[in-house]
Amino acid sequence: MIDINVLAKPLLDLLSSFGSGVLPTGGPSDALNSTSTVLDQLHQLSRNSINQMNVAWDGVAADAATSKALRVQTSTATISDRGTEMATVVDQAAAQVETGQKDLNGIVQSFLTQASSLGPAIATPQGFTVLVGSAIDHLNQGLSVVNRTQTELNTETQSMNSLTPPPSTSLASMPSNLTSGLTSGVNSGVSGLLGLASGAGSMVSTVGQSLNTASSAKTTPAASKSSTGTSATPSNTDTAKSTSSDGTGVKITLPDGSTVEAPNEKAATAVKSALGAVGTPYVWGGNSPGSGIDCSGLTKYAYGEAGVELPRLAQEQHIGHPQVSPGDLMPGDLAVWDGHVAMVVGNGQLVEAGDPVSVSSIRTENIGMEFYGFYRPTE
Template identity: 70%
Template sequence: MIDISALAKPLLDLLSSFGSGVMSTDGPSGQLQSTSSIIDQIHAFGRNSINGMNEAWDGRAADSATAKALRVQTSAATISDRGNDMASVVDQAAAGVETGQKELSGIVESFVNTASAMGPTIATPAGFAVLVGSAIDHLGQGLNVVGRVRNELDTHTASMTELTPPPSTSPASMPTGLASSASSGASQLVSTLSGVGSSAGGMLTAMATPVSSATPSKSGSSPSTPGSHKPNGSSSEQTPDGKGVKVTLPDGSIVEAPNEKAAQAVRSALGTLGTPYVWGGTSPGSGLDCSGLTQYAYGEAGVDLPRLAQEQGNGHLGVSPGDLMPGDLAVWDGHVAMVIGNGQFVEAGDPVQISSIRTENIGMDFYGFYRPTS
């Protein structure tokens, strides 16, 4: 009597040791999404608080507090984005494992159906040889599935590693609770993926070594890192919702412009850092003054601004301090600067430089903040 179960055992063992990929709603992905949602609520509260503070308080001290608060806002937004990105990686990894598990179940079922279809011929030498060959073939298929899933998990683990470092802004400017939540969430997710990857590796080790050569090799490519630097010191990418555009600043912080035109203006302005101040200058090659800088940067984005600083807010949407985004303009009666995010401006001093957001400027009347691309 041919013991079909003995031939199927390696496949059954492979299936039983393979994870299901099914996660509960309160698993790592759900927890991170929930944490990001809470941080988003804190971010909204912070925006309202900044607006309220600026209505009740002005002067240099208020400007300093606003700049610091906006840096905290950037940190909170970055942590929230990382949490959602990590949750997405976990979901992708789980989906890959679930798909692999279904494929393995199908391979086991295929072998059992093949053996059943052979009928009495299974007891003949020729039939037995066919059955053994089928068992080896199906085991090879199963190992290929495991190898593919393992490589997918390696890629997801690499993506998680890229997301693990804390935001580049100083931890001192970040609420302790938020920093702790982000660190805890990252550690938990890295541990989860490491465990899944280790499990896949353990399954391969348990299989016969000669057949493992059939597993596909891992591709050397890895997902691009959001915000990877470009030559001008900044970079950008469309956000998943298609509304904003993320920009990586020279200090490494990641901010979100309201649209591509604003992001392009920020990139162009940052590309002029170090340009000498020249009264009336309108191009990086010959020097720039304050309105020349913003006019040039927005011109590169296809947006025309008036030449005079005090007129560059005309006809554009006024923006509250707590709602500032990269590309917004701060306009005085004789000066203009561009918001780049993380509580900072880029402006034509001598030379073009990055400075903290403020509303005071050597006694000039401050007209307000404006968004040329709205």
């Protein structure tokens, strides 16, 4: 009498070693999401602190402190976003393992059902041949699931690795308990993904040996099915849609490598256009990056590229949302004086037409001119 359990053992071993894909409470995904939540709260507190500081303090020193605080604020937002994205990658990997486990379980049950359906015929030479052929076919199906899952996990590992480079602002500026929590979560997430992929590779090798052994009972085993999983990889483009709650923000990668969020497409287009003019020589009354430009000509040109019309004179460009507070600044906001204007690009910086057009730290002082305030032309 043939022992069905002997033929089913390679499949059962594969199933038992595959893992469930169920993440424990407090695991890498929860740790990353928890840290991102704390960072979001810190970001809100920093906005209030920057605004309070600017009410109580002004001048060159205050501008320098504001610029530094805004850079840390950008770093906080970047780390929070990465933590959330990493948690998503971990969750996707876990879901792929869980799906693989369910598929393998179905394959095991399918083999056992087919074996039982043979009934007494299982003891005949013909029944034995059918049973061994079924075992080999189901092992091939199991290997296909393992290979698919390994490919998916390798993709998720690459996605995780692309999220691990540090932001442009040093993490030394961040509270140690927050950075250590995020780092721990990142390391756990990466290690977990690599471990799952490595485990899948080991299963391929082990079950492959079982398949080769079983193949000796049948000269023409069934062909293995192939399947390739897909997973979204974080975009590396200069501009990407934000996942902000209102759904209108647009993320921009600045020349310094930092990622900032403009309030909308028009502001993002204006910032990219202004940054594209960096290096243009100053020409009083100039309106074009190709032939020279002045301060209000730069902002008028940049917003014109976005379909927003601004007045020509610098002191008249205080339009849109009035008096944006320093802690609430976003890329595309204008810093307006009584004889000068510059555009905020984010991460504590602005772009302006000096000689040439260049990027510098954000400020409210400008050779004794009266500062009108920060304005958002798109609101």
